[in-house]
Amino acid sequence: MKRYFITITLLIALLALCLPGPAMAGGISGTVKVKGLRSPANILVYLTKAPPAFVDLSKTKFVMDQQNLTFIPHILPIPVGATIQFPNNDKVDHNVFSLSRTRPFNLGSYEPGEVKTVLFDKPGIVEVRCDVHAEMAAYIMVMKNPYFAVTDAKGRFEIPDANYLKEYGFSGLTDIPPGKYFVKTRHEKLKTIKQAVVVPNAGTISIQLELSRGTPGVLYK
Structure with a gap:
C-alpha cells in the first residue's frame, strides 16, 4: 500500500510538470516628446513585428x-x-x-x-x-498586428491600448508575449524612430521617445 501511494504521488508530480503553466505576458507604456509641434497627440506607436495574435x-x-x-x-x-x-x-x-x-x-x-x-x-x-x-x-x-496605440494630448500611450480596444469592440486580444521587439512611430510631420524594447514576463515596461520634425518613414518595409 505504501509503495502504491508513492507511485501515485510521483505520477501526479510528473503530470504537474508536464502541464502548461499560466500564460506570461506584459505590456508597454510610455510618453512621446516632440520638438517642432504644438502637441504630442495623434502619434502612432506600434510594434513592427510580433507573434500572431x-x-x-x-x-x-x-x-x-x-x-x-x-x-x-x-x-x-x-x-x-x-x-x-x-x-x-x-x-x-x-x-x-x-x-x-x-x-x-x-x-x-x-x-x-x-x-x-x-x-x-x-x-x-x-x-x-x-x-x-x-x-x-x-x-x-x-x-x-494589434499591438499599437495612438498618443493622447500629453503624449502618453499604452500597448495594448485598453481604451481603444473597448471603444472599438475588440475581443480575444491579450497582452504582449514576453521577448525583444522594436517599437516604431509614425506621424505625417515627424521623423520616424525605431527603438528596441524587451517586454517582461509580467507587468509593464515604461519607455520614453523623443521625436523631431521631418519626413516620416514607411509604415512597413
Missing part, C-alpha cells in the same frame, strides 16, 4: 466621422480586414477619397446623414481626403 473583428465598429469640415479622428489605426464607416455628420456634401497605393477609393459626393463604408484588406498607410474641401485630411493605418 487572434483578434475577433465580428463586433468591431470603426468610424471616421466628418464634422465641421474635419475628419474625426485624425489618425485611425485598424487591423487588416477591418471595415470603416464614413458618416457625413456635417451640414454640407462631402466626397471622401484616397489615392493611396494601400487602398485607393472614391466614395463620390454624398449628403449629410449618409454613411458609406470601405474594407481595408492590405497593410499600409491610407491618406484620406475630401474632393470638395481641400483642407480636410486624415490617416488610416492598416496594421499587421
Whole structure:
C-alpha cells in the first residue's frame, strides 16, 4: 500500500510538470516628446513585428466621422480586414477619397446623414481626403498586428491600448508575449524612430521617445 501511494504521488508530480503553466505576458507604456509641434497627440506607436495574435473583428465598429469640415479622428489605426464607416455628420456634401497605393477609393459626393463604408484588406498607410474641401485630411493605418496605440494630448500611450480596444469592440486580444521587439512611430510631420524594447514576463515596461520634425518613414518595409 505504501509503495502504491508513492507511485501515485510521483505520477501526479510528473503530470504537474508536464502541464502548461499560466500564460506570461506584459505590456508597454510610455510618453512621446516632440520638438517642432504644438502637441504630442495623434502619434502612432506600434510594434513592427510580433507573434500572431487572434483578434475577433465580428463586433468591431470603426468610424471616421466628418464634422465641421474635419475628419474625426485624425489618425485611425485598424487591423487588416477591418471595415470603416464614413458618416457625413456635417451640414454640407462631402466626397471622401484616397489615392493611396494601400487602398485607393472614391466614395463620390454624398449628403449629410449618409454613411458609406470601405474594407481595408492590405497593410499600409491610407491618406484620406475630401474632393470638395481641400483642407480636410486624415490617416488610416492598416496594421499587421494589434499591438499599437495612438498618443493622447500629453503624449502618453499604452500597448495594448485598453481604451481603444473597448471603444472599438475588440475581443480575444491579450497582452504582449514576453521577448525583444522594436517599437516604431509614425506621424505625417515627424521623423520616424525605431527603438528596441524587451517586454517582461509580467507587468509593464515604461519607455520614453523623443521625436523631431521631418519626413516620416514607411509604415512597413
